[in-house]
Amino acid sequence: AGSDGLIHGLTAQEVRLLTKESLDARSLAYCPYSKFHVGATLLTRDGNFISGANVENASYPVGTCAERVAMSSAIMKGYRMGSFKAVGVATNLEEPCSPCGMCRQFLREFCELSTPVFLHDKHGQYIVRTLGELLPMSFGPEHLAA
Template identity: 35%
Template sequence: MKEQKITTTYEVYPNLEALPAEARFLMQKAIAAREQAYAPYSKFKVGAAVALENGVIVIGSNQENAAYPTGLCAERVAVFSAGANHPGVTITQIAITAAASDYELSEPVTSCGACRQALLEYEHNQDSLIEIFFMGASGTVVKTKSVANLLPLNFNSSYL
């Protein structure tokens, strides 16, 4: 047996204002999308903004449903919309932000496993890395240069 270690690298910005202008603008779009979330059950709103190589920004917010499994996360709403409305256009960046109704969320919130897998599919298929920026309602912002950093030992279409 040989033990292996998986590591990842990410950047931490102290706040929204510390981001480069382009990333700050994208996160502001995600914040606006977060305010449009439909989250009456969890009271946990998430917004996402996807930047495409052609300059278009596509937004999404989480959409809950009384039949819980039928809701959809903000990341998948945004990326699926980008794929449906701008097929073949490379995704360059994604900004994601979350806020809770009953407490101050100042820590970055990452994507759930299902969203990581969906985002990885786009990154793998376009053969180009997607930068992701995460934040809570306020506070620090985390940036990773690739979806694969969030999902090591991943499954993708090359196995099919």
């Protein structure tokens, strides 16, 4: 925790809930093909937790990942760029696992590069990286407008 008592800007209670929600979301995964359960949770600045899990398809490229499901749900609730305080991800691996590149790109549209991403192992231990650390030199909306 920093000198302000916060962990990457979150209270200890917020981190506890982000971890719990990220791990719990894994059980909702539809992943008959990979058997790889992933959970993801967004913490909004106004205090809501919004979760997602991976949803696979017989045509593998048609499926989607936990992080994108969580973010899509948040967009449906009206959240937009500026609304998010943190991202949590959890798998069933012994080591902390990181979002795939496609999800980093999807998150990038709505999260500041300074947004902390909590990468959990199966037991709930985590490490933290900012989105900017996970997707350096990222491609974004400002490039299309150029």
